[in-house]
Amino acid sequence: MESSESPAAAAVRTRTIARLIRERAMSSPNQVALRHKDLGIWRETTWSRYWEQVLLAAHGLLSLGVDTGDRVSIHSEDRPEWVILDVATVAVRGITVGLYPTNPAAEVRYLLSDSGSRVHLAEDQEQADKLMEVIDALPDLERVIHVEPRGFRTYRNDPRFVFWDEFLEMGRSHRAENPGAVEERMREADPDDVMTLVYTSGTTGPPKGAMLDNANAEYCFDELINADSRMPDNIGPNPSDEILTYLPLCHVAERIFSTWTSAVTGTTLNFAESIETVQENLREVQPTLFFAVPRIWEKLHASVILKSRDATRFKRLLMSLCSALARVIGRQRANNGGRHTLRSGILFMIGYPLVFRALRERIGLRRCRWAATGAAPIAPEVIEFFHGLGVNLYELYGMTENAGFATNNFYGRMKLGTVGEPYPGIGFRIDPETGEIQTRHPGVFRGYWNKPEETAEAFTPDGWLRTGDVGEWVDGTHVKIVDRIKHIIITSGGKNVSPSEIENSLKTSPFVKEAMVIGDRRNYLTALVGIEFDTVGDWATRRNIPYTTYRDLGEKPEVLELIQGVITRTNSRFSRVENIRKFRMLPKELDHEDGELTATQKLKRESMEEMFEELIIDMYSSRS
Amino acid sequence: MEILAQAEYSQLAGTIVSGLSLGTIYALLAMGFVIIFKATQVVNFAHGALATLGAFITAGVAVELNFPGRFLDLPPLLGWSISVVTALVLSALMGILLERVFLRPMVGEDLFSVAIVTLGMNVILMTIVTDYIGPDPRSMADPWGDASVDLGFVIIAHTEIAQFLVAAALVVLVGVFFRSRTGIAMRATAFDQEAARAQGVNVGAIFAIAWAIGAVLATVGGIFGSVYPRRIGVFPDTAFLVFRAFPAIILGGLDSVKGAVVGGLSVGLAEAAAGSYLNHPLFGTGFSGIVPYLVMMIVLFIRPYGIFGTAEVRRV
Amino acid sequence: MKTRFKWLAMIMALSLIAAACGGDDEAEAPATTAAPVTTAAPATTAAPGTTAAPEEATEEATGETMAEEEPMMIATDKGVDLEAGVIKVGMLSDLTGPFGPAVNLLVAGVNTFWADVNARGGVHGLMVELLYRDTAYSVDNHVQFFEELRDEVVAFGHSTGSPHTIAILPELAEDGILAIPLTWYSGWSDPDLNANLLSHGTSYCIEAMNMIGYLSDVSGENGVADPTLAIATFPGDYGLDSAAGAKIAAETLGLEIVYDGSGQIIPSQDNAPIGNAIAQSGADIVWVAANPTTLAEVYGAALAQGLVALWSGTVANWSPAFVAPDSPIKDAMTRDFYGASYFPPYTDDSPGMQNLRDLMAQYAPEVPPIDYVIEGFVEGMILFEALKVAYENGDMTQRGVLAAAKSMEEVDFGGIAPNESYVGSPNERLQRQTWINRPDPEGLAAGTTAIGTRVIESYYTHPIAADYYFEEACYKLS
């Protein structure tokens, strides 16, 4: 079919993800493309069935009248239907808009009305209920697809609702009537077609929909996903790889890492049941490629430390020996660009059969050959630890606006504490004045949806993308991210302090979940600290400290002492001006829905400062 | 004609006497078993060993040690009674010791696991008792010998009369005990150990008391199972009496002391009646031995928790 | 484990004491030793001829071809180690089962006998070692322990229980191993069963015939012309074999059986109804084959109902406790009871018994003077003879010992039991003598009798028993 087309046509044509998946379905129809867990069993979907579903969904969209450039929004946890509808939308030249499952009703309203979505997928009753609260304010919305049948009794008579299976049925009949309609539309696909709107999380101000087009994606396919050199032994992702999909697919990182990687290289996608079950799903799937945000790595790290504390005396002894071993190995490797030195290799051969192998099996990274962290800063100790275990964990850097394309720690050339080197051949510079990182390459987005002013702000006059991040060169090759420009604290003494560095150092403690350093235009630094309820609770139980709630636990004198210890330790690593003088415990667990965090669990600093104003004032007024 | 009727009449009377005699022994053993079960939730498979051990201790005290006869020249009945009381105290201590050593660690464990522990106790006790009894039955040296009263239509041995009186007295004593403070505490413990503990009941002491009572009742049963006309002394096979008492326990209901008495007597009567009347070849050898079990199974079919047993509350 | 709980599974011929004659014209039997003298049947073995004087016989038989100091060539396979000088003998005993207490005393006799033999040079210098296994009277344990010892021993010194012994017969036959059954089942005379067994003593069946015959005579003397008979026994070979003997006697003598309780006594159950039924039947003679506690139960019940009759039973029924000073039934028993046994009592004044008492005093002073040990000596003597003959035959293989045992013509026990012969037809070999005993409370109290009885008839054979022609077992174990 492909070959029947003229080379000229092929040259014009753009390789959309829909097209890539169709190719996979042709070349390896019976290989497993998707796997998801249903009632305890991992159900498999082959490439041919995957494509079949995409095709039906695309026809379904056509039958709903989705036209080129129409927006289709998806409000769901990660699941095959997410990907299928996403690809189907691209196939019919629509634009996918992803919503975080945690988005509350107000944000749903904003996102849908901002994007002007025509077709919406609400996964289940929960999302549908959110939608129904605000649906009257969404004149553009025509149809709502739901995937879970349960709980839709009340909406049964609402003509706007259509159940996923019915939706596919509609597609089937549409295909019977209009065979080849989707293929037709796919052939028309243009590199300039916007394929998706990725809403930035919006640590400041309302979210903005970054437009990525097919050309952006294609550049990403070729230069990022297929960049073999970034992976160990120069073996890029391939069909024998397994990926666990668990971060929200509306985020650009997960989209690149899951949907796009799978489409380009044929790896198998495994959908985690939910974000809560990631650890268990990891053990089951044992992915070979694994991308995670720092929060997940910190959690894995903490769970290892915690569980080893519970172990029997002998195991504990062994674990502490092997952790020391891992630290030595990790440091050796970190200093050697991520490769083993002779010494670390020998040590690894001792530790592997004793503990590392079993440990990696337990955390689900036994077969992981490449792992990455990004989207937020991470403490170097964590990377070192995983390197010690033999997990090749690299920090990389990118953002929605440049299709995730900026820097990467390439295999064998990694540098701890940096986000790596700029990809070869891209435009990358650090503004000498502000220290802001700026990029220019074909992956850079087209602009914000319906926001020309903001779009203009995003670019320098000479057409470079402003990332908003302050960076500095390390050894002239690697880049270190200092902080968001907006977050940099300038103390009243005039010193520039990067709070996230301090915060990350605090968060390496298994007891600290959240930390926010404050001190802009103040005499000294202070911090708001949120404890990790599970681990601190466990710690308290062991010491027979009774507690009731999160707040109660956080205010126990013993816990305050514990956290003080963490802060003292962190302070010792930083210069005096960067030391935290006072801290207060957060009285509640931070939450997206309460507006303290973004959908990607980043602190909304401004609203935090507003919400916990009293605590902050207290830290700067009282003597103690 | 009249002679025949006379014979039948006296056979009936004889059957009733031997049935009651058997029944009281069953009742004594069943009561001990039930009290232990009720208070401590232990199915005591070593109850037979307790009975044998108790009877052996009695023989030892009365004959081997000749206590108190070696010090005092008392009338036979008084002297022997002192021996028996001494033996009962020793048996009670033995019961307390066994509970403390083997069963206290099992509190809260599964019923059947505990039963296996008592089975192990049974092996140990029986091995030791058998070794010490030796090849011949050990005499109880009871003061009644083979004396009997002839009522014309039936002859009753003195030991049987003594047995009825003692058993009746013990039943009354147990009844009184359950109305005492300790008895009420035991009933509370049987009902809910945790709640009883919360009310200040010393549950450990209750366990010890239950085992002491159980051992004493077993010993009395063992003694009467080992004297004329039943036996001429204690022998390891005394232990088998307890297996024969099982139907009595179930019939009355595992947790009912009243049931143990009623069950014991009715099983004894049924067994004796079957022995006297159901001896047609069609029933084969030893039919009377299974009559108690047949009765038990029929009763269970009609009342799955025995006649006086508490129906277990079934919860979801 | 099961059998360990089986306290009361009783049965078997506890008949552990006994006797039989033999000691009449063989007066020359050496009085100084417990070891009897044997003459082997000459034709039964191809091995060098043996006579009573082994050393000389060997020299003669081997002739000049063999140097005087050169040891005799002895064939061995299992259980005999000539270099170590050890003979191993298996003992399948019920040491903790229902007969444990009695068998342990018996075993004391066995041990004493062999201790004496070993002290005096063993079997031609070979020391005998006994390997005990506790079967606890369970067939499966019996078979298992047989298997454990099968390749370790040259023969089995005893094997407790008839069904148990029959269970290992095929394997005994397969390997040609000798075993001495510790039961007195009449079927052992059956050539089909006894190929590998050395039975001894008077069978349960014939013992019952002698006793019923004797009591019928006593009744006649007492003026009861046609006495009626009641029978109450255990099930199994012991009870039913003995009941069969009683019935044969009753039939021959024309006695009416007014109550037939063969196989009715069950140790784990209440046996008082049997006593009641016997009392109801009004029998003149009662034959019981059970054990002491069940006899007491049946007798007690009948006595309580006022029955007075001639009670009789095997030695396995008897316990000295019946006539102990504080026994409730001492007087009634003394009046009513007759006991059969098949060897003389411990207090017998034969030289063999005197020697036995001396040895017991020397080697096992803690064992009370009790008749069970006599059976231990008898077994030991039979085996000792068989081993000696086998040595002299130059074949101490398992099969060699069996062949030697089966060639023994006249085993003399020095008066502690009737002589035994293992050649000839079953009827020629059949033991028919019985000792008849009466309770003797005075003797027990005075310590002149260990078991509380005195002998009133020795080497007694009633015409019924004398005329009895063995064709098959009185009671057949299928």
Added chain:
Amino acid sequence: MRSRPHLHTSYSADQALMPTATKKVALATFLILAALAPIASSIPFYPDFLGNNDWMKLLSHVAIFGIGALGINLLTGVAGQVSLGHAFFMGLGAYVGVVFGAPSGDLWGWGLPMWIWLPMAGIIPAAIGLLVGPAAVRVRGLYLAFATLGLVFIGEWAWRNLKFITGGSFAGRRFPEFQLRMWKEEEPLVDFASDGVWLGFEISEEAKVYLLMLGLLVVATVLAKNLQRTRAGRAFQAIRDRDIAAEIMGVNEFKYKLMAFGISSAYAGVAGALFASFVGRQIPETWDLFLSVEFIAIILIGGAGTVSGALMGSAFVILLPRLVQDFTEWLSNVIADGEGLLASVADAVISVSPDDFGVVNILPGAGPGLSVFQLNQVLFGLLVILFMIFEPLGLYGIWLRIRNYWKGWPFTY
């Protein structure tokens, strides 16, 4: 998915008997080793004694009791119905087997081949079990235990009186030998009842029987294990754990309890027939309460509700007396050769000669203190007690702990 043991892509994979390759290999190795026991002496590093006839017998005994224990485990361990009637069904199976399998003679016997009598020994007890079941379903808990105890006594009475089948009390009869015939030919196709040469190895009768029992045990185990993961198996467990809740969820309590009774009785029957033929001769008293109790002890010691527990339990109960015996034998040798601390300590409590003092008398026969055989019994009882006190979950609990120790490696959970 290879090397991803937890990635179940179907329910059958989730419920697989042998979920991992490691398990398969371990089991296969174990089975091969077990099957090689008869030629132990010709295999290097293999404990020779296992090939001896007496150990072959002991291990066959373990296998047979293992089959029986699987049955009681199903009823008591899995379905939670404590039954003391197992001995009855074993006896029933044995006598069904003998009637079908033994040659006719004084007693009943139809002389049919083993492929008939062995299955019948399972089928008929199962049928009787189904007949008794409806009554038993009404009764619960301890009362059920004692009601089924009645069955054993009624059975004993029946066996005592059915002399034409059982041979009578304390007399017994011979049981058919293990021989495979097509029909009633003279020469059996496979004769397990005599020594012979298999695959060039001298195989004794005992070893042949052992191999047969091992094979039957494997079949019985696979069936039992399989049953546990079927709908019925899950229903049994549901009834055990919360009977009313199970019923509310649509589990037909009556039907499944009955089914558990039937299947358990079939296992008991087959085990009984095998046991009787294995010993060669049995008396009716074999099938007594203590046999039932022994089986309850087996599954409790092994760990109720688990197939491997049933097998480990029977090995424990059958082999322990032998081990205790060997131990005391060794101890008496130590005392006899007499030097060293152990010997003097042991000598203090054990008397080796009549004038010696000690709690235990090493000589059989009457003497001061317990005989060594009585000591064996006391030790056995003590071990059972200590076991239950210190490991109420049974051998399976120990196994679980060992397995979890490694499974959780390098953590504890």
